[in-house]
Amino acid sequence: MAPFHNILKLSLVAHLASTVSATLNIAAVLAWIEHVPLLVTTQDFYPASSQPPVLINGGVAELVSNDTIDLAANAETQAVRGFAKNDSLRIIWNVASVAYRLVVNTHALTADGTRNITTLADLRGKKIGTIVGASAGYFVEALLKTAGLNHDDYEIVVSGICHEAPCGNRTFPALFARGEIDAFGVWEPTVELGIQALPADQTKVFQDKKVYREIYNLHSTKEKLEKPEKRKEIVGFLKNLIQAQSVFEYSPEKVYERTSNAVNISVPLLEKVWRIHDWSGGLPADLLDVLEVEDEYIARLDGREPNTREKLKEMIDTSVMEEALEQLRAERANEWF
Template identity: 45%
Template sequence: MRASLLISVVGAAASVSATLKIASALSVIEYTPELWAIRQASSSTSAKSSGASSPIASITNGGVANIVSDTSVDLASNAETQALRQFATHKNLRIIYTVAEVAYRLVARSASATTPAGLKGKRIGTMPGTSAAYFVERLLQDVGGLGPSDYTVVSGNICMASPCGAGTLPYMLAHGTIDAAGMWEPTMQLVIDAMGTAGVPHTVFQNGSVYSEVFNLHSTSEKLADAAKRKEIVAFLKLLDKAEAQFAAPAGPSDAIVSLVASSVSGLAGNTSLVKAVWPVHTWTGDLHADKVLDVLVQEDAWVARVDRRTAMSRETLSTLIDASVLAEARQG
């Protein structure tokens, strides 16, 4: 992951007089509607004519770990796994919006397995302790009937651009170091590409009903209780709603959006073809379905608690992690 990148936009709506600081993982595609929202605010006619000189937001590399440790951070985006990890010790964390949902993929060498159950006794590459590792366990359990002791987890790295080097999941699977790999995008697309280049028959497993990453936008109870700061956050959610609608356009993303994503995600180096290839795997939610998110949190926290060697949180406790009032306020008028 590259060094921290600061992205600022000048020319926000006049009602927003200060800069929101957002911590987001700049190496994932999921964060990019936030950046598009900022860029659109900058280029809008109303923004240009408002005379406002303060940028509406800045995005710095990070996530929920930053918002609970740095009071200068107002918003943060991450997958639900990291939110659970931080909420266990920071009960002031709040989920206020779902930016994206991603149905992860697991790819196996067909010679090793053509069904999840066939991966018994095999080596599965992923990144332990992450949402990808949770996905692998859930898929193999719920679809393949396998428990964690039925296979071996092998740690591997992500890849953002071809050719993928030794130690990355695409390289490991193509060279037979592992039998299958499960990870977020674009690594899995590069896994598929590497298998095709190497001429290795492979099988792709994907089941969004078993697990889809829920990539959320977070704040803290303190930030939301501050009237001035809350007003800025509400204004940003209005912009984000518009950006999400454009990302989720039935006809697909515009060339401008694809270009922005390709040039703004760390490691993609402007690869628009790769962005287009993984786009269908992403659902640009642009909402907050509190009950659905809570169901995911309750089930997943049992796994996170086991990995982190702590007691799982109750459904009642986890319900306080979600605050739907901010989005409701943003949509009032």
């Protein structure tokens, strides 16, 4: 990752605007922290005279079904689902990686009623909150599998997320506080609010990024990338996004307030969960491994056969990243003369 970091650090020195006149439409869930670098890119890295990209609420599902969408950001679980429907889908960059957390009420009794919950294995027979078919659902299943628990060894409870206390009656933190679920795992800051919902000595957090981290990627399609003018716009956007992400990674205090306003999360809460997010970018070396194992999970839920590893490999396109990074290197070299 060192070459990416070197380029990202340099981008703090010069806040450059792209010369590309953008007409891009980008789909992302606008309520999630992970999407905000896209927003900052559109606001800060395009000249006032240009047309910046337009963000719409959505994700990969919109990209693969709507030709007016050029880019989409989503977790890798939704990428494999989208690829099964439209194999022109391509992953071109990692916007954020997030090591999800599972919070447990340690005062809940184990299945045999003999003691409190202290280990993942103790969750056998318990009620666990998550969102099936999403990144959170895969995370919970994968984490509990490390303790020898299969998905039929516990009861899944699906509920809602929360961005700020007091949380709604049917959100995960509220259910957790009332003892209606014994643990839950989903994206932030909902888990942090669950941790805060009970006394510190009554909760335990499990987290293992080797088992699961959300890989929140930027996607396009083969057809979009084969159109010269559209590709030029996409490469220009990615070049600007790389610069925006450097601020998130190295000077987050500059974007706390805007992130807070964009997703309705208070700055103090945002600061607590910020470093769970990795904004360093690139394309993870293990991305194909992750896609392969997660496609099995999604395929089981969707009632289809998993794609082969060779087929999934088609989804990863490094060429856009390479072009964007080369343009940044050339701009940096020109600044020194």
